[in-house]
Amino acid sequence: MCIIHRNSILLFSVVIFLCINVYANERVLIRLDEPDRQTVEKFISGNYDVASYHPEKYLDLVIEFSQYQLMLKEYPGIRILQTEEQIKANLHKGKDIDGYRNYEQTLAELQQIALDNPDICKLYNIGKSRGKEYSEMGISFYDDFNHDIWALKLSDNVEIEEDEPSFFFLGSHHAREPVSTEVVMELLNNMIDNYDSGTDMQNRINNSQIWFVPIVNPDGKKIVLTEQDIWWRKNICDNDLSLNFTDSIDGVDPNRNYGFWWGALGRSDEPFTLGYIGEEPFSEPEIQAVRNLIDSHHFVAGITYHSCGEMVLYPFGYEFNAIPPDINSISVLADKMAASIPSDLYGTYESFQCVGLYPTRGTTDDYAYGEHGIFCYTIETATEFIPPYSEALNVCNDNLDAAYILLDRVNSSALTGIVTDQVTKSFVVAEAYVEGIDNLGIFKEAYKSDEEFGRYYRILEPGEYNITFSAYGYIPVTIPNVTISSSEITNLDISLTPAAFRDISGYIAEDITGLPIKNAEIEINEYTSATTNDDGYFTLINIPYGNNSFEVSSPNFITQNTEIIIDETTAELNFNLSQGNFEDFEDHNFSTFNLSYDESYFDWYISSYMPRFGEFYARSGWIFETGWPSTLILRDSIAENGNISFALEISIISVGDTFEFIIDEEVIKVWNSVVRWTTVSFPVTTGFHTFTWEFNKNTSSDLDVHASIDNITFPRIIETGIENSDELLVKNCDLKQNFPNPFNPTTTIEFIINKSENVKLNIFNIKGELVAKIIDKILDQGSHRVIFDGRNLNSGLYFVSLEAGDFKQINSMLLLK
Secondary structure, three states: OHHHHHHHHHHHHHHHHHHHHHHHHOEEEEEEEOOOHHHHHHHHOOOOEEEEEEOOOEEEEEEEHHHHHHHHHHOOOOEEEEEHHHHHHHHOOOOOOOOOOOHHHHHHHHHHHHHHOOOOEEEEEEEEOHHHHHHHOOOHHHHHHOOEEEEEEEOOOOOOOOOOOEEEEEOOOOOOOOHHHHHHHHHHHHHHHOOOOOHHHHHHHHOOEEEEEOOOOHHHHHHHHOOOOOOOOOOOOOOOOOOOOOOOOOOOOHHHOOOOOOOOOOOOOOOOOOOOOOOOOOOOHHHHHHHHHHHHOOEEEEEEEEEOOOEEEEOOOOOOOOOOOOHHHHHHHHHHHHHOOEEOOOEEOEEEEHHHOOOOOOOHHHHHHHHHOOEEEEEEEOOOOOOOHHHHHHHHHHOHHHHHHHHHHHHOOEEEEEEEEOOOOOEOOOEEEEOOOOOOOOOOOOOEOOOOOOEEEEEOOOEEEEEEEEOOOEOOEEEEEEEEOOOOEEEOOEEEOEOOEEEEEEEEEEOOOOOEOOOOEEEEOOOEEEEOOOOOEEEEEEEEOEEEEEEEEOOOEOOEEEEEEEOOOOOEEEEEEOEEEEEOOOOOOOOOOOEEOOOOOOOOEEEOOOOOOOOOEEEOOOOOOOOOEEEEEEEEEEOOOEEEEEEEEEEEOOOOOEEEEEEOOEEEEEEOOOEEEEEEEEEEOOEEEEEEEEEEOOOOOOOOOEEEEEEEEEEOEEEEEOOOOHHHHHOOOEEOOOEOOOEOOEEEEEEEEOOOEEEEEEEEEOOOOEEEEEEEEEEOOEEEEEEEEOOOOOOEEEEEEEEEOOEEEEEEEEEOO
């Protein structure tokens, strides 16, 4: 009996041990009440699974139970909101209540709705899921994920595209948020059920085109509803190429894969992260489907439903300083919608700009608004990811009024109209620019009228505005003091007069020698361009009269930007470009010129991540300590007056951080907000200079704040040095052999003069023609060095000629491309 007793105790102990460990590995939803900013940033930037965050009120995380036990030591006030078992119970059907819809049930219901209401409903298959793509490739593991993306259109005359505002309602971007599908379906059913019983509903449906996409991410939703992983968030992209579904490694976050300011925050470019952004923008077929829907119709506003948090969020979300130009109108509408939704915690929902929580990139809101001007909102419903279905029904009903507020917004305090060609009466795609709005805030694409109907919409607050309508090839029209009423929509049709056009030819040459520059590019207004032939000539077709922006560029020359008024007298335009040095980092290093980062603790590096030009660019280092800079330095002697220009992007920056361009310790320009790739230019004089690009992190944040530069162009450089040895003083001048030789495309030319002289250094081709005039000025005694860039020349033999007083020497050099 003693032995049996011992064995029983041992077996009991093993069972207890296994139970504890199984529970320890389960995940739980926990809450930190009233977290400070430092705590929030710690978890948001640390690849934790952030379930929900409400500023100054709470932070919810999904963590393993064992991790929760460890966190109790540092945060004794944390508490468990939900366990896996509780969530699984919420997924199951109640005694008298059906549970959450799965993909098959949702599709069957959509098909039945379209069948029962053919006059106002039409169902469209708008794309495939990642699982279906894999299944069609013959990978049998994914046959159970053979899903399509479905959208139902609700409108009278549903078979045709009408001149009406469009709206969208999206659900289930994130797999573990099935309540979002329920809200979309409840809204759809409510509108159809009340179509015959009320004029308000008839007006909404008859005068709009409303699109419903209940499930954006059907594969991920299946994983959650079948309890393979109730915490799953992403789709099922096979990141590790294992040909099956692997926890954590697989999947892309659908709501981080849109293309407006897509990019990594922290480690979100690593596949194992919960917010993995994908290999490129719109890499995921589910998001391609939504993008194509948004791009194909004239949407004015939309909602994408999520859970949880009881909040209404509006763009932008990609950066702290990214204030939308329409901040007044877009936030007022958010406030009204939030005030209409009852909250279990705060009376009603609250509204925030998305970035008021924490920065997120590649989201639906930012894409819809940034690219198309659509007033797009994220509504975080409920207080749990997966509330009991009986509570989910209340969430659905509570959110109806907010959707109707959105749909009714275009009926008042808004501007609309049609833009046409004054001569042909055809519709014109034109920008509708509102002074005092579109010149404020951060960058977004211009509001434009649509191609099919010439229709534009602008949602505005009541008041008077100056509106300018413009289109390429037309004379702009400004309408002053347009009154926007709080009680009705203002209609303003515009007829644009076509500008006169003419063809223009011209010649692009090197400014000193007058020799032609072949393959130089001239671009006008970003609409049309031409390239010079071997003789330096170009022809531009159908250039409109009026003010036009010209950009003239060629490698090894300084880009020229200028405004030119074209009229009946303009037949020919000629441009002279100054030679300069050019660094595009395509050699994947900093060695071409005297670029260094040795004074920076957080080194700059060469990056190939989402380049704007070529394949590489320079990027400041990841500064993980407040108060430190990341510095890039160029030290050289400039041979002539000119300009230094470079392409710049600041994709992530926190409030208080700065990026500076400095010449000789004088700060020339400071940036403190996000900048999309743009080229800037600053004057520089002859002589030795130190150029500095410096990112300063002045705020406490774990975000990967940084700046990027590319295509640095600056006047010809010459480094000089004076050696005072007697040996040098008795020597004649000397032109050393260039190095490297052969070269492609740059080489260093070094020479010595034994006294101050007027020096001429020129490059000739094999025909004896001058192809580059490098130096023509007085230089001091000593050793001098210049870097010659031959990327604008053909491969072949060239000659370097040095003249200093009575001294003359010629060396040959070989350019091999």
